[in-house]
Amino acid sequence: MDYFRQKHAAITGAGSGIGRALAQQLNAAGCHLYLSDVDETGLQATVASFTNQAANARCTVVDVADAEAVQSWAAAVAEITPQLHLVVNNAGVDLMASVAETSLKDFHWLININFWGVVHGSQAFLPALERAERSHLVNISSVFGLIAVPNQSAYNAAKFAVRGFSESLRQELDLAGSPVKLCCVHPGGIDTNIARRARNVDPNATEESQQAMFAPHVRTSAEDAARQILRAAEKGQRRLLIGSDAKIIGWIVRLFPTAYARLFRDKAVSALSDAPPDPPSDQSPHTP
Ligand SMILES: NC(=O)c1ccc[n+]([C@@H]2O[C@H](COP(=O)([O-])OP(=O)(O)OC[C@H]3O[C@@H](n4cnc5c(N)ncnc54)[C@H](O)[C@@H]3O)[C@@H](O)[C@H]2O)c1
Structure with missing residues (x-):
């Protein structure tokens, strides 16, 4: 973790879960932090949990769905440091409902945060990342950016979109010889809120x-997920699947790109994956 010492990192959704664990580990490593969340109390609790008081941490309340708010946050960060070495577009929410039950308002709410939030953060912070000799953009998708399940259509759509956006942007960065390495992360069930x-x-x-x-489908702690994300970023890894559940699902989707739905329905892989033993017909099986 020495890699991040005296570096500068921005994280969205740092008031809970994976974002908080990333902030804690980067703080312990001596990284200067620019943290945001819609939840001010959560942000304060994150900073209060830090062990390394010598490293700076600046908190800003930012709704990632609001493009202007993200741009102003990035501009304020650029006044403090022209270069960023790591940006993690992590903020996210979930919505459990069938397509028929989901209002357009709820669709927009989720897509605005989970997809547009990643686009806003990527565009706003790319200039600062480009100014560093070597830097990392980490976009958090999900195992649900690899596989679709019932009652998660908005979440699935947003997380597949994060993956498509990230894979396209990564090629643009590579073609341009950019110093920015982009990692798209697909966590399985992580113990968060x-x-x-x-x-x-x-x-x-x-x-x-x-x-x-959700609890029976959790495979990985937020701390372990954060450790894996930071290690993958340091190595310049392009894609990270977190947890045995995500890895198994990743293979199943490659082997059975359309039949996987039947496999899950038949519970043939339920013991190995996030699919619950007996998903109630009116509930989503699990939320990542
Ligand atoms: N927990 C899992 O099993 C799992 C699995 C796959 C992917 N993910 C993804 O990981 C990321 C982090 O989620 P988590 O599991 O740590 O959940 P979490 O709920 O513990 O943390 C999410 C944070 O995002 C913040 N947030 C919500 N809306 C926001 C907004 N509009 N603007 C700014 N911040 C906002 C919340 O306040 C919260 O602090 C999300 O993108 C989520 O989709 C989680």
């Missing part, structure tokens, strides 16, 4: 019931 905070059309769903449904 994503399910607890998900929007759900079921009026009986509570934070606790959503978390209880």
Whole structure:
């Protein structure tokens, strides 16, 4: 982790989960941090958990869905440091509902955060990343950017879009001889607040019931996920699948690009993957 000492990194969604764990590990490594989230209390708790008080951490409340807010944050960061070495477009939300039940408002809400947030962050921070000798843009997709499941259409669409956007941008950077290495990350089930905070059309769903449904599908801690992300960035890795669940699903999709849905429905791989043993017909199986 010495690689990040005295470097400068910006992270969205740093008030919880993977974003918080990334911030903690980068802080411990002596990296200067520019953290944002919509949740000011979460951001404060992240900073309060830091072990290395010598490294700077500046927090800004930013809604990644708001292009102008992300641009102003990037401009404020550029006034402090012209160069950034790492940007992680991490902020994200989930929504559990069938296509028929999902309002256009909810579709827009999720896509604006999970997809447009990544586009806003990439465009706003690319100039600062380009100014460094070697730098890293990390976009967080999901295993649900590799495989689709029922009741996650908005999330699936956004995470597939993050992957397409990132793979196209990476080729542009490579062709231009850019110093920016882009890594697209596909985590499986990670122990965070994503399910607890998900929007759900079921009026009986509570934070606790959503978390209880998600818990059996968690394979990796947020800390371990963050460690893997930082290691992959340092190595200049282009793609990272986190967790045995994501790796197995990655192979299944390659081998059975359309039949995978039947495999999951038949529970042939349920013991190996995030598909629950008995998904209730009206609920999504899992939320990454
Ligand atoms: N937890 C999983 O199993 C899992 C799996 C695959 C991918 N992911 C992805 O990992 C990323 C991090 O999620 P997490 O699991 O740590 O969840 P989390 O809920 O613990 O953290 C997400 C953070 O994003 C912030 N956020 C939400 N909307 C925002 C907005 N509009 N602008 C700025 N910040 C906003 C939240 O306040 C929160 O602090 C997300 O992109 C998520 O889709 C998570």
